[in-house]
Amino acid sequence: MKHHRIILMMMIIGIASFLTSCASTPKIKRIDVDKIIDISGRWNDTDSRLVAEDMIRDCLKQPFLESFKSKKHRMPTLIVGFIKNRSHEHINIQTFVKDLERALINSGQVQFVASKGERAQIREERLDMARHASEDTMKGPGEEVGADFMLIGVINTIRDEASGKAVMYYQVNLELIAMANNIKVWVGEKKIKKLIKKPGLSW
Structure with a gap:
């Protein structure tokens, strides 16, 4: 009898563990990347993409x-410089920069050059080409296109906040x-305001 009780207890524990694991398994649903979700x-x-598109549209x-x-x-040839995050939040600035670059390039109205970090990588590859690539395919120095304007921000x-809002x-x-004379040819501003209602709100 005692042996049967032990087996029964083990079965109950096993079933409980199984149900707990099922309940804790996250439910995942793939959605359209352009769908707005707050x-x-x-x-x-969404903020990153819409702000970039709106501001570049105004700029051009x-x-x-x-x-x-x-x-x-x-x-004109453009480059994106430093975009500073002085907000209360951790914002992935690199994602915003890429949204700006995409909006500029897709406009078809400007050329776009590689960033400082990207240029360093490409120049390193050119040095490697000089040692290993054939003359007719090798890319030499001194042929880069300089930027006419830099975008910073x-x-x-x-x-x-107060009382859950x-x-x-x-x-x-x-x-x-x-770039030639430091003249600001465009100054743009975009504002977003969000009202958040949440019980026990804590930031």
């Missing part, structure tokens, strides 16, 4: 672009600066 109210992929509508094309008879936030205010400021 869970925490913090800066997310400004007079400097046509003025440059008429004087130089070519598209900053992300700031203001946070206000919070307002998150984001302000993104971008500036396009001429």
Whole structure:
């Protein structure tokens, strides 16, 4: 009898463990990457993409672009410099930078050069080519295209909360600066305001 009780107890424990593991298994559903989803109210992929697209669209509508094309008879070449995160949150600035780059390149109105880190990697590859590649395929130094303008910016936030409610205010400021003379040819600003209602809200 005692032996049967032990077996029964082990079966009960096994079933309980199985049910617990099933209950704790996360449910995963794949969704469209362009679908807007706000869970925490913090800066997310949608904010990054929409802000980048809106600000670049505004930038490329400004007079400097046509003025440059008429004087130089070519598209301007741009590079993205430092985008600073001065918000309350950890924001993946690199993702935002890539969204800016994509919006610029896809506009078809400007050329875009590699970043400082990317250029270092490419230059290292050129040195390797000089040692190992054939002359007709080797890429030599001194043929790089310099940027005409640099895009820099900053992300700031203001946070206000009370009684389970919070307002998150984001302000993104971008500036396009001429490399030749440091003249700012465009200054853009984008604001986002989110009202978040959550019991026991804690940031």
